[in-house]
Amino acid sequence: MAKPYLGRASMDALMHRLHLHASVGSSKRPGVRGKALRVDTDTLGVLGGSSLVSSTIVPWAPTSRVYPVDAPVDTPPIVLLPGFGNCSADYENPYGSPNDSMAAVLRRRGFKVYVVQMERKDWLKVGRAMISRNYWAGLCTVDPGYRWYLERIQQAVDKARLECRSDQVRLVGHSAGGWLGRAFVADPLYFDSPVQDEGAPHQGICSLVTLGTPHRPRPAGTGLDTTGGALTWVNLQWPGAHFADKGVEYVCVAGCAVQADRFAPRSSIERYAHSSYSQVCGDGHGHLGDCVVPLANAHLEGADNIVLEGVFHSMGTNKSWQIEHRWYGSEDVVDHWAHCLVRQ
Numbered sequence: 001m002a003k004p005y006l007g008r009a010s011m012d013a014l015m016h017r018l019h020l021h022a023s024v025g026s027s028k029r030p031g032v033r034g035k036a037l038r039v040d041t042d043t044l045g046v047l048g049g050s051s052l053v054s055s056t057i058v059p060w061a062p063t064s065r066v067y068p069v070d071a072p073v074d075t076p077p078i079v080l081l082p083g084f085g086n087c088s089a090d091y092e093n094p095y096g097s098p099n100d101s102m103a104a105v106l107r108r109r110g111f112k113v114y115v116v117q118m119e120r121k122d123w124l125k126v127g128r129a130m131i132s133r134n135y136w137a138g139l140c141t142v143d144p145g146y147r148w149y150l151e152r153i154q155q156a157v158d159k160a161r162l163e164c165r166s167d168q169v170r171l172v173g174h175s176a177g178g179w180l181g182r183a184f185v186a187d188p189l190y191f192d193s194p195v196q197d198e199g200a201p202h203q204g205i206c207s208l209v210t211l212g213t214p215h216r217p218r219p220a221g222t223g224l225d226t227t228g229g230a231l232t233w234v235n236l237q238w239p240g241a242h243f244a245d246k247g248v249e250y251v252c253v254a255g256c257a258v259q260a261d262r263f264a265p266r267s268s269i270e271r272y273a274h275s276s277y278s279q280v281c282g283d284g285h286g287h288l289g290d291c292v293v294p295l296a297n298a299h300l301e302g303a304d305n306i307v308l309e310g311v312f313h314s315m316g317t318n319k320s321w322q323i324e325h326r327w328y329g330s331e332d333v334v335d336h337w338a339h340c341l342v343r344q
Contacts, residue, residue: 056259056270060310069338071110076168077160080115083175087120102329114160116152135228153184168206178213186238207249211328212290212313214280216297222282241302251340254298255290255311269321
């Protein structure tokens with residue numbers, strides 16, 4: 001039985017995940033657009049025979065059917081939710097290049113953008129959950145490991161609504177920020193009114209867009225759930241696009257860039273993808289995804305689910321892989337999902 005305390009091995013594992021998911025860098029490549037596919041979540045899984053891929057690397061697929069988004073003046077402000085191990089600067093000033101940031105890309109399209117404020121070291125607070133027996137039994141909720149994150153969301157939402165004089169905001173959650181955003185929308189601790197029906201969503205949220213979010217927990221019996229059961233709890237409490245019929249729009253965007261291969265050379269991108277996908281779905285071999293999260297885990301039932309070919313999870317990538325790199329926040333990628341931010 002695993003010991004219910006944060007030992008050296010557990011801390012090393014946590015720091016490994018911070019390193020794995022937090023690489024940043026400029027990925028601006030103007031002038032090229034890519035293909036977006038709407039899919040049925042039931043068709044996702046191991047897609048080795050899919051027409052999406054002819055090799056283990058899926059290329060960026062240009063299309064002329066996507067046009068730059070131009071946000072109307074009265075568009076609700078956007079609150080960006082950082083992914084696991086990321087900090088605010090990754091979305092505002094990656095590698096000291098603010099013009100290449102996701103926030104800047106969205107602002108150039110007329111959006112008012114706020115980023116949930118955090119430092120990379122804040123993610124060590126997840127260790128609070130790891131000292132509990134519930135973590136090792138897979139029975140955690142967002143308390144205590146992720147409560148700090150929801151509080152930061154509340155601060156950003158309040159600021160955006162006040163400064164923009166807007167009743168509502170749109171949440172855009174990258175990676176773990178997506179499923180934590182789902183928890184925030186439903187948590188009555190953050191509702192405007194303490195007497196609001198707990199079966200209703202947060203009054204100040206009109207939509208949630210997730211980018212490369214691992215929405216489905218790791219299957220039981222396939223290894224340690226690194227959320228300690230928190231993700232399972234979110235799915236049990238508020239499955240799928242839970243508040244879609246109560247005014248909250250759900251859009252799940254997933255990159256399809258790499259097919260994992262457990263037999264590939266150890267330093268290869270395919271082997272890296274296998275390791276990453278396996279942390280999410282148990283066995284990543286043969287799965288397609290954004291190099292960190294497999295497609296099979298990145299969508300929600302009842303949501304507007306979108307696949308972007310050739311789009312990676314993180315801002316930066318390993319230069320030794322020598323690949324053409326784009327991620328969800330790249331200049332020529334954003335227009336393939338940001339249209340949902342201007343829908344009425």
